[in-house]
Amino acid sequence: MSADQRAGGPATPHVAHKRRPAPTAEELRARIPGWGADLDPADRPSFPRLVWQDGRSGAHWDYPAEQPGGQRRERSVEHAQLTPVFGTAQPLHGVSGAVRRLAYSRYSEGRLAHWLLLMAGDRVDAWGAHARSVLSGRPDQPLTETGVVGEVTHHGLASRRRGNRTDARHHLLDPLVVAGPWVAAAAGAVLGVRALVRTARS
Amino acid sequence: MKAMAYRGPYKVRVEEKARPRIEHPNDAVIRVTLAAICGSDLHLYHGLMPDTRIGHTFGHEFIGVVDEVGSSVQNLTVGDRVMVPFNIYCGTCWFCSRGLSSNCHNVNPNATAVGGIYGYSHTTGGYDGGQSQFVRVPFADVGPSKIPDWMSDEDAVLLTDMTATGYFGAQLADVVEGDTVVVLGAGPVGLVAARSAWLMGAGRVIVVDHLDERLERARTWALAETLNFTHVDDVVLEMKKQTDFLGADSVIDCVGAEADGNLTQHLTGAKLKLQGGSPVALNWAIDGVRKGGTVSVIGAYGPVPNAVKFGDAMNKGLTLRMNQAPVKRQWPRLFEHVKAGHLRPSELVTHRFPLEHIAEAYHVFSSKLDGCIKPLVIPDAA
């Protein structure tokens, strides 16, 4: 569209000022509770940035005491040392632990291999956990653990029909992500049994 | 004690776990009275965050009562009612000393590129989170604050992440009086960002999403204009049209890794994990903002590379600003806004689930059923 076809002259970026100026401060203040309360950047908590914090947030150390028990704790090779405090939830174990330990000890966070190995470790961990859960007293229950009951209690169908949701399309794929490992495990079991039968027969 | 536990992508359950112990002299153990599920938890739930271990307890939005303190704790005593920022941080490392408490170097051995976060995989330090009856809180003298008497539990729990994060997102947009601010994503974080942009003097606020009930909240709660991206052919072009072809002065990405709006990007990023999440919203931000404008990124992405339109960002001379929110730094000012009624985060709560129903809660929030905007989790509802 050329400028002369437009009603009222050239569009904003072709001239120096917005052609449709913002409403005035008075109008905005009347319409929006608190409008402009933090207009002055000095009132914004993270302004200015990257400045020395005298308050030190209540810390009373220069370097914190070191948490005991970190000898075998995995860490990024980009860390010069183990951090003085660390999480102790779900320590590394088994095959997934070995994969993850390799990711940490061999590759920096800058290498794709670091993250791909960690993601591989996640899948191995999940399969192992499902397998163990079957043997344990508390097997995984795909139905209750996926919370699909929410479809009934919270209007699954109606919620998706409302408006023009674009995510509903891939909601159909989500069960595949969930069921995929189970299907794969079942297929693996079938193939394994067949192979066993075949060797037993020959 | 009872705690939420991850069982693999899209699967969670409640498990009996040992109550956490004091593992460091400045630890506290908090009995959780109220928790929430954040949009970030969905990235873990969907298996997008590397090193999310089976059995991990999620939850980085929680409040509670101090149940036990370590030997060096000075600022808290047993019985205090506290709110805990989602960041775990030491207060004195190079980064904390300069206000970057969400980037602390002393709490996350697993990565240097991200700080410590409760219940957010081993990539953020391997700490179990607060969707649980008890939680270990490291650096108890640094992070937690006593909840002011006048503040409700629901406002307090939503200040530990969602509200501080949305407000921080608006700050990163460097709003100048009269600016046009576009907020991508009308989730709880986006709604707070939109409301906050007004506080900083925006002249127009436009919120983009595809979920009608959330856009409705953007109009009634955040007092913003709205744009349903499924109603237009090309969102970027629409943003240009609505700003007389200038583009927005700043755009805030409150969507992150699981953005919809482009099925290829969504499938490669969020489902097949071939990139660190789907960068649809980020690319809309880069293309929809005006030259010389600011893109504030508050949506979370994974550590694997993304297909981001970086050339456009460079050619347009954009300022890109982003971080995990340093929550506690926002609190004094936010407390004033909550007290004055400028921001009432509890008004965004739509659902309250007992911990026992955690799987249902995740499913409902993840699939955005029943108009769910912000779900709370009640550990002791039974």
Ligand SMILES: NC(=O)c1ccc[n+]([C@@H]2O[C@H](COP(=O)([O-])OP(=O)(O)OC[C@H]3O[C@@H](n4cnc5c(N)ncnc54)[C@H](O)[C@@H]3O)[C@@H](O)[C@H]2O)c1
């Ligand atoms: N930086 C931080 O400190 C921090 C803290 C909390 C949350 N977050 C991140 O903020 C993001 C939002 O969190 P939330 O709790 O509001 O999550 P949410 O999942 O409830 O909201 C995301 C919204 O984005 C919408 N959306 C999807 N694709 C879109 C697109 N292309 N354009 C516009 N909207 C789109 C969805 O429909 C949804 O309403 C998440 O990525 C979360 O991880 C970051």
Ligand SMILES: [Zn+2]
């Ligand atoms: Zn969060």
Ligand SMILES: [Zn+2]
């Ligand atoms: Zn620190």
